[in-house]
Each structure stands twice: as C-alpha cells, then as structure tokens.
Amino acid sequence: MTTSTDTTPAPGELGAAQTPAGRLQALAQGRWRAAGIVFPFLMLFVVLTIASSSFATKANLLNILDQQSATLIIAAAGTLVLVSGGIDLSVGSIYGLSGVVAAELALHSWPAGLAILVGVLVGFAAGLINGVVATYFRISALIATLAMSFVLEGLGSLITQGNLLNLFTHQSFSDLTRTSIFTVDSSIWLAVVAVLALGLFLARTTIGRYMYAAGGNPEAARIAGVRVNVVRVISFMLSGGAAGLAGVIDASRVLSAQSQDNSALTFTVLAGIVVGGTSILGGEGAVWRTVVGVLFIALIGNGYDLLGLNPLYEQITLGVLMILAVGLDAWSRGRVA
Amino acid sequence: MARVGPGAPSRRVLVELREIGKHFGGVRALAGVSVGIEEGEIHALVGENGAGKSTLGKIIAGAVGPDAGEMLLDGEAVTFRSPREALASGIAAIAQELLVVPRLSVAENVFLGTEPRRAGWVMRGVLRRRFEALTAEAGFDLPADRAAGSLRTAEQQQIEILRALARDARLIVMDEPSAALSEPDTVRLHEIIRSLAKAGKSVLLVSHFLREVLELADTVTVLRDGKLVRTKPAAEETESTLIQAMLGRPLDAAFPPKAVLRADAPIALSVRELSAPGVSGVSLEVRAGEIVGLAGLIGAGRSEVARAVFGADRRKDGEVELAGSRLGAAAPMLSLRHGLAMIPESRKDQGLLLSRSVLENVSLSRLADFSRLGVVNRRSERAAASHALDRVAVKGGDYAAPVAALSGGNQQKVLFARMLMSGPRVLIADEPTRGVDVGAKRAIYDLLVGLAAEGMGVLLISSEVEEILGLAHRVLVMSRGRIVTELAGEEMTESAILAAAFSETSTEPPAA
Numbered sequence: 001m002t003t004s005t006d007t008t009p010a011p012g013e014l015g016a017a018q019t020p021a022g023r024l025q026a027l028a029q030g031r032w033r034a035a036g037i038v039f040p041f042l043m044l045f046v047v048l049t050i051a052s053s054s055f056a057t058k059a060n061l062l063n064i065l066d067q068q069s070a071t072l073i074i075a076a077a078g079t080l081v082l083v084s085g086g087i088d089l090s091v092g093s094i095y096g097l098s099g100v101v102a103a104e105l106a107l108h109s110w111p112a113g114l115a116i117l118v119g120v121l122v123g124f125a126a127g128l129i130n131g132v133v134a135t136y137f138r139i140s141a142l143i144a145t146l147a148m149s150f151v152l153e154g155l156g157s158l159i160t161q162g163n164l165l166n167l168f169t170h171q172s173f174s175d176l177t178r179t180s181i182f183t184v185d186s187s188i189w190l191a192v193v194a195v196l197a198l199g200l201f202l203a204r205t206t207i208g209r210y211m212y213a214a215g216g217n218p219e220a221a222r223i224a225g226v227r228v229n230v231v232r233v234i235s236f237m238l239s240g241g242a243a244g245l246a247g248v249i250d251a252s253r254v255l256s257a258q259s260q261d262n263s264a265l266t267f268t269v270l271a272g273i274v275v276g277g278t279s280i281l282g283g284e285g286a287v288w289r290t291v292v293g294v295l296f297i298a299l300i301g302n303g304y305d306l307l308g309l310n311p312l313y314e315q316i317t318l319g320v321l322m323i324l325a326v327g328l329d330a331w332s333r334g335r336v337a
Numbered sequence: 338m339a340r341v342g343p344g345a346p347s348r349r350v351l352v353e354l355r356e357i358g359k360h361f362g363g364v365r366a367l368a369g370v371s372v373g374i375e376e377g378e379i380h381a382l383v384g385e386n387g388a389g390k391s392t393l394g395k396i397i398a399g400a401v402g403p404d405a406g407e408m409l410l411d412g413e414a415v416t417f418r419s420p421r422e423a424l425a426s427g428i429a430a431i432a433q434e435l436l437v438v439p440r441l442s443v444a445e446n447v448f449l450g451t452e453p454r455r456a457g458w459v460m461r462g463v464l465r466r467r468f469e470a471l472t473a474e475a476g477f478d479l480p481a482d483r484a485a486g487s488l489r490t491a492e493q494q495q496i497e498i499l500r501a502l503a504r505d506a507r508l509i510v511m512d513e514p515s516a517a518l519s520e521p522d523t524v525r526l527h528e529i530i531r532s533l534a535k536a537g538k539s540v541l542l543v544s545h546f547l548r549e550v551l552e553l554a555d556t557v558t559v560l561r562d563g564k565l566v567r568t569k570p571a572a573e574e575t576e577s578t579l580i581q582a583m584l585g586r587p588l589d590a591a592f593p594p595k596a597v598l599r600a601d602a603p604i605a606l607s608v609r610e611l612s613a614p615g616v617s618g619v620s621l622e623v624r625a626g627e628i629v630g631l632a633g634l635i636g637a638g639r640s641e642v643a644r645a646v647f648g649a650d651r652r653k654d655g656e657v658e659l660a661g662s663r664l665g666a667a668a669p670m671l672s673l674r675h676g677l678a679m680i681p682e683s684r685k686d687q688g689l690l691l692s693r694s695v696l697e698n699v700s701l702s703r704l705a706d707f708s709r710l711g712v713v714n715r716r717s718e719r720a721a722a723s724h725a726l727d728r729v730a731v732k733g734g735d736y737a738a739p740v741a742a743l744s745g746g747n748q749q750k751v752l753f754a755r756m757l758m759s760g761p762r763v764l765i766a767d768e769p770t771r772g773v774d775v776g777a778k779r780a781i782y783d784l785l786v787g788l789a790a791e792g793m794g795v796l797l798i799s800s801e802v803e804e805i806l807g808l809a810h811r812v813l814v815m816s817r818g819r820i821v822t823e824l825a826g827e828e829m830t831e832s833a834i835l836a837a838a839f840s841e842t843s844t845e846p847p848a849a
Contacts, residue, residue: 206708213701216690223649223681223688224701224755225670284692 037276037289041296048299052306060302062184066253068298069177069191070095070246071265072291075272076198077235077242079290082273083202084235085215085282086141090130091243092266093152098123098247099257100156103165103173112172116248123244124237126152131236135229141236149263156259167255176252187249194245198238199287211235216283271322272297297321348375351411351539352397352428352508358405359392359563366392367563369406374508374541379534381542381554381571385583385802385835389563391512394543398430398510399423429501430510435493439486444468446485447499471499476532491522498529508539515549516636527553545634547576547839559583580835592807593783595628596790602626603660605794606646606677606763611655613645617818619655623763623794628785630809631798632834638818639798640682643765646796647679648672649687660762673702676762680752680769682798684745688752691741695731696722698740699754725754730780746777753784763794770804782808802831814838 048055074091081088102119106112130148134141167173177187202208213221214228222228251257276293278285297318304314352374359367367389374380382390395401399417407414410426417423420430437446444464453463468481477495485496501509515523530540530553544550550557557574559566559582566582606623615638623629631639644650646657648667657664659675681687689698699722707718729750740751749769756764770778785808789795799805805812812829814822814837822837
C-alpha cells in the first residue's frame with residue numbers, strides 16, 4: 001500500500017461487499033458457512049437410521065461417543081489453535097506421551113488420580129513449549145509442532161522402552177472413564193464437559209474473542225491492543241492439555257498405553273476440525289462445528305461397520321469429503337475477501 | 338539545468354496515447370489523456386498523489402488495460418493484455434518494488450525467462466557470455482554470480498534495467514526509480530538514464546522529485562485529477578510552474594470551521610529524536626485540542642512515524658511522551674493504555690477483522706472492560722459499542738453483520754468507533770479518508786474537528802493537501818524520513834507544502 005505512487009484503489013478495494021449483488025453473495029455465503037456440515041450430518045444420520053436397525057440404538061450411539069471421546073476433546077481444543085491462526089501437529093504425540101507417563105506412574109504404584117493428573121500436566125507443559133516456540137521463537141507452528149511431535153514420541157519411547165504398557169492389573173485406573181453416571185460412562189461425560197468448556201471459552205470469553213482476532217488479522221489485532229502472541233500460546237497450551245487429557249482417557253479406556261503410532265490421531269483430529277468448517281487459515285470456526293465434523297467422520301466409519309461395506313472405501317470417502325470441505329472453504333473465502 | 342534534447346522536434350513518435358481513460362470501480366483514475374513519447378526521449382510524468390501518473394505508466398507497460406482511448410506503437414494501434422505482451426513489443430517497466438528472484442544469480446535474473454537453452458537445459462556458458470556483452474555495452478559493473486538478493490537496491494535496479502535491455506526494450510517505464518536510492522546511487526541512476534536515451538531508448542520517468550525531473554527530462558507531462566494539464570519541453574518549465582500546474586484545484590468549503598486552539602493548551606504528545614526504519618530524528622509535539630497535519634509524499638516516512646510513535650513498529654531511538662509520562666517498550670497495548678490510539682493507514686490490512694461482526698470490531702480494544710472473570714458480558718458490550726457507533730453515525734444498524742459488508746466510509750467509521758471507546762488523549766489518524774465517498778469524508782472531518790474541540794490532540798496524516806489545510810492548525814512536512822518544514826497560520830498554503838514535500842533534503846549538492 002505504501003509503495004504505490006498513486007492512491008488509485010486496487011480493483012478489489014471497492015470490492016464485492018459494497019455492491020448490492022456482492023452483499024447478497026456475502027450473505028448467502030454466510031448462511032452456507034453457518035449451515036456447513038450440519039445438513040450432510042443429519043442426512044447421513046437419517047440414512048443410517050433407515051439402513052440399519054442397530055444404528056439408532058442407545059448402545060450404538062453411546063459406543064460411538066465413547067470411542068470418539070478422546071478425539072472430540074483434542075479436536076475441540078485444536079479448533080482454538082486453528083482459529084488463532086496456528087496448527088498443532090503434535091497432539092498425537094502428546095496424547096501418547098501423557099498416556100504413557102500416567103500409565104508408568106500407575107505401574108510404579110502411584111494413586112491412579114495423581115498419575116492421571118501428572119499425565120494431563122505433561123500435556124499442558126508440552127503445549128506451552130509448542131506455543132512459545134511457535135510465537136516468540138518465530139518458527140512456523142507447522143514446523144514447531146511437527147518437530148515437537150518427534151521429540152515427544154521419542155521421550156515416550158524412552159519411558160516405555162518401545163513396549164506396550166499394560167494396566168490390566170490396575171483396574172482402579174479405569175475408574176476415570178468407566179464410572180457410570182446416569183447410565184452413561186464417565187468417558188463421555190468428560191468429553192461433554194471438556195468440549196462445552198472449550199466451546200464456551202472460545203465463544204464467550206475475552207481471550208476467545210482475541211483468538212478470532214489473532215487468527216483473522218494478526219496485524220489489526222495487534223494494533224487494536226491484542227497481545228497476539230500471548231493469545232496463541234494459550235491456544236497451544238489448551239491444545240496440549242486437551243491432548244494430555246485425551247491420552248489418559250484412552251489409557252483408562254483400554255487399560256494400556258503406547259508411545260508410538262499415534263500420529264494418525266493428529267490427522268483424524270484435523271480432518272474433523274476442517275470437515276466441520278473451521279478454516280485452516282484462522283479467524284473463523286467454532287467448537288460446535290468441530291463436534292459435528294468429528295461425529296460426521298465417526299458416522300461414516302460406524303456406517304461402514306454396520307452395513308458391512310468394504311472399509312477401504314471408507315478412507316476414500318473421508319479423503320474426498322475433506323477435499324470438498326477445504327475446497328469450498330477456500331472458494332468462499334476467495335469471494336468474500 | 339534542464340537538458341535540451343538534441344534536435345527534439347525532428348524525432349519520431351514511438352508511443353502515442355489517444356484519449357486514454359481508466360476507472361477503478363467508481364473512481365476515475367484517468368480521463369481523456371493524450372500523450373506522445375518520442376524515440377530517444379526522456380519523458381517525465383508528474384502530478385500529485387492520485388493524479389494518475391502511475392496508472393498511466395501501467396497502461397503503457399500493459400499491467401493495466403485502459404477503459405477508453407487507444408494506444409499507438411510506431412503509428413499502429415496496439416492492445417496489451419499483459420506486461421508480457423508489452424515486453425514483446427519492446428516496452429519494459431521497472432516498478433518501485435523491484436522484481437528480482439533473490440536466490441538466483443545476477444546473470445540468471447537478467448535472462449530470467451529468456452535463458453539460452455537446449456533441450457530444456459540452460460546453457461550456462463552462453464548465458465555468461467551474453468551477460469558480459471550486455472554489461473559491457475551498458476557500462477554496468479555487476480557481479481554475474483552473486484545472488485541477486487544480496488545486492489543493494491540500486492544494483493537490483495540495474496539488474497532490471499539489464500533485463501529490459503536484454504529483451505531489446507525500446508521504451509522503459511520507470512516508476513519512482515530514485516525514491517529508494519541514496520544520493521550517490523541516484524546520481525549513478527541519472528547517468529544510466531541519460532546513456533539509455535543517448536543509445537536511442539525512450540524512458541518514461543514517473544517521479545515525485547521535480548528537480549530530478551527538470552534535470553533529466555526532455556519533456557514533462559503534468560497530470561491533475563486524472564486529466565492532462567499540459568505537455569511541454571522541460572526547458573520551458575521550472576519547479577514553480579510545475580507545482581502550479583499540478584495544483585489549480587479550488588479549495589472547496591468541504592471542511593468544518595477549525596476550533597480555536599487555546600493558547601495555554603498543554604502538550605499532549607511529545608516525540609523527541611525518534612528514529613525507526615524509514616524515520617530519522619523526528620521530533621514533534623501535539624497539544625491538547627490541536628490538529629497537527631503530517632504532510633509529504635507517499636514514501637516520505639509519514640506512516641512510519643505514525644507506527645513508530647504508536648508502537649506498532651520498533652523504535653530504534655528517541656522518546657515518546659504522553660501527557661508527561663514516557664512510553665516504554667513499543668507495544669500498541671501499552672500505547673492504548675496510556676491514551677494514544679491510531680487509525681491505521683490501511684483499514685483492511687491493519688484495521689478490521691473483515692469476517693467478524695461490526696460489534697466485535699468496535700469493542701475489540703476495550704473488550705476486557707465488558708468482561709467479568711474473563712467472560713464477555715454481551716449486553717454491556719453491545720450497549721457501549723452502540724453508543725460509540727451512534728456517535729460516528731454508522732447507519733443501517735445490523736451490528737451482527739460482518740464488517741466486510743459495509744461501505745468503505747462506514748468501515749472507516751467502525752475504526753473511529755473503536756478508537757472512541759478507548760477514549761484516547763491523542764489520536765494518530767493515518768489517511769482517515771482514503772477510499773471513502775464524499776459524504777463520509779465530511780462526516781469524518783466533522784468528527785476529527787469535534788474531537789479536537791473536546792481536547793483530543795490529533796496527528797493527521799493525509800496525502801490530500803486540501804484535507805490538511807482544511808483541518809490542521811499546524812503542518813509538518815516530511816521528506817525522506819525527516820521533518821523538513823513546519824508551517825503555521827499564513828504560511829500554510831498548498832504550494833508551500835508541496836514545495837517542501839518535493840524538496841530533496843540531502844546535504845550533497847545535486848549532480849549537474
């Protein structure tokens with residue numbers, strides 16, 4: 001802007017939004033964005049209800065939620081990172097490390113509650129490091145968290161010596177997720193509470209608002225007095241803490257923990273967030289969208305199971321859906337901005 | 338002083354523009370401009386910011402297509418759909434932002450896209466020989482193998498000139514070629530431009546610096562408000578005739594009356610010896626209730642001063658005091674807390690969260706005030722934001738709509754509303770009326786004058802001289818990172834401001 005000699009506006013400056021047609025378009029896109037994945041989700045739900053008698057049963061639906069509890073928690077926090085303009089590729093490793101730390105402590109006869117707490121704190125600490133490296137050290141979040149994922153996975157392997165930690169002799173460890181409250185497992189309650197808390201945090205608190213500002217236009221946010229770096233560090237901390245909680249939840253659910261092969265989770269989480277409609281470019285999105293996105297993917301898997309379809313097609317379906325979701329997002333942004 | 342071209346009248350016209358017109362959206366950039374550029378001529382284009390000179394340069398170079406009129410090359414009508422097509426016809430452009438690939442070598446940059454190759458492989462030896470032949474011909478001394486990014490601006494500019502010569506360009510359009518150069522480099526550039534003309538190339542020189550124009554050019558074309566004022570031999574022009582030609586716009590009564598500044602008004606903002614990138618040793622004061630205009634050409638360092646004072650950019654040296662208390666680290670949050678606010682130069686890049694609602698944009702700076710235990714109380718947020726929006730008269734009150742849906746004027750008012758909510762003592766307004774319609778302009782003027790009458794100190798940056806004359810109590814004129822002149826009262830005239838803005842401030846005498 002400062003370097004152009006004349007103040008003639010660029011063609012985009014009197015952009016679409018000012019013309020009546022442009023305004024309509026912006027509105028229509030707003031609507032589309034607001035609806036997003038909800039209609040496909042409902043359609044899939046109805047189709048599965050009709051196609052399989054065992055789909056819409058309490059047992060099946062609770063089973064889906066139980067399986068997705070860890071993913072939901074990580075994805076909800078990951079939404080905050082993406083909205084703030086970052087990305088966290090280390091959640092799989094944090095998840096693994098936290099589970100392993102908690103399990104190892106339990107094997108050393110720590111009380112289950114304390115072991116779990118330490119596991120979650122490990123997640124927060126890893127997130128704090130992620131945040132500081134990705135902001136104050138000016139290393140892109142993508143690289144910073146990718147590098148951290150290797151470090152954390154390596155740390156986890158040092159603890160486990162590459163083995164699966166087996167907790168079958170520590171049944172108290174399963175109390176975290178297998179306590180029944182109103183006939184529903186506590187794993188689901190934990191996910192519901194965490195997701196609600198993160199959703200309210202993003203939508204209702206000052207810092208949540210700052211996250212939208214930091215991701216949408218960091219320079220404008222800074223000039224408006226927002227401490228963009230602090231806000232981003234908080235988002236990474238929450239993401240790390242959520243991954244830690246998710247790690248101990250799954251360790252408790254299956255009574256075992258391992259440090260390796262958790263990176264697929266990172267991408268499942270990202271898929272859920274993006275399919276839900278949160279923009280990978282930052283500044284837009286919501287936790288409820290992510291919940292719908294994660295459950296949409298879960299329904300696809302559940303549908304393939306219940307209908308006995310070839311699971312290879314499941315992955316293709318998922319991949320195509322992601323491209324559609326992100327492509328539509330880029331397309332609508334190109335029009336609005 | 339001016340170079341009189343040898344046998345100027347007899348030369349052939351290379352490029353002729355007939356009745357060229359161009360609009361950007363609803364804004365007229367050019368209308369009915371007819372100019373001829375002769376072979377071997379240095380032809381200068383001058384005008385105020387926004388007069389349309391860069392646009393005209395871009396049309397000739399194929400970067401922008403005209404809406405009206407035609408362009409003739411060697412007497413035949415041509416239409417360029419891209420700079421590439423213009424280049425194929427022998428017209429090259431050197432923009433202000435230089436376009437070199439930093440990691441490639443100097444020689445590779447010169448022949449970028451025209452590398453001698455065989456079966457897809459670049460023939461390095463041939464490339465090297467051609468480069469040496471070309472530099473010898475042009476009389477440049479550039480290291481062939483150094484990475485282009487490691488060279489100085491002036492040398493990168495020479496790469497672009499060589500690139501143009503390598504394509505056998507007959508007309509080279511240069512947009513503000515000396516704006517970013519030091520004095521010795523400028524002298525060298527002038528020599529290069531003269532030798533290009535001597536070799537029969539035409540040069541279209543878009544420049545703010547009138548002395549440079551008069552020294553170099555054979556012919557000068559003056560534009561004003563997108564229209565041609567006149568084309569004359571440079572020998573018949575002086576700095577003052579050019580300035581008069583560039584002005585000539587009556588100062589309309591579009592401004593509210595200025596509030597009288599109280600003689601005992603305390604100093605609200607004091608800046609001492611401020612240095613930052615693009616700013617060297619700037620000192621200024623703004624008193625409570627005073628509107629101080631900061632004038633100068635684009636690139637003179639006005640926005641850099643604004644950003645360094647506000648703390649959006651780091652300060653290398655110097656002090657900023659607000660009502661007696663010193664601002665420590667450069668941080669917008671701290672400045673706002675001390676009562677200093679800024680409306681940034683570009684509302685889209687630096688001001689607004691375009692996809693968020695009007696309400697969220699307005700309350701952003703003071704969100705913590707409406708929060709209890711970190712949770713935003715949306716009712717009090719809405720009440721306070723509505724109050725601020727009422728004050729700036731944003732109409733069409735759907736505050737939940739994304740701010741991108743508003744007109745430029747209303748978007749600017751949203752930024753004013755945000756600023757009002759933080760209740761600053763001093764406001765830095767950087768181009769507050771850029772790209773807004775006439776009605777909204779007047780509303781913003783009223784707002785600025787009203788705020789000053791209530792005791793706010795205002796530092797107003799504007800490229801529109803009338804705006805500064807119509808609003809400011811006092812004017813500071815910047816050139817090349819420094820404040821060169823302070824004008825008040827009777828001395829505040831359009832020609833005095835322009836004369837100071839166009840002045841070169843280097844201590845060395847200009848080259849003959």
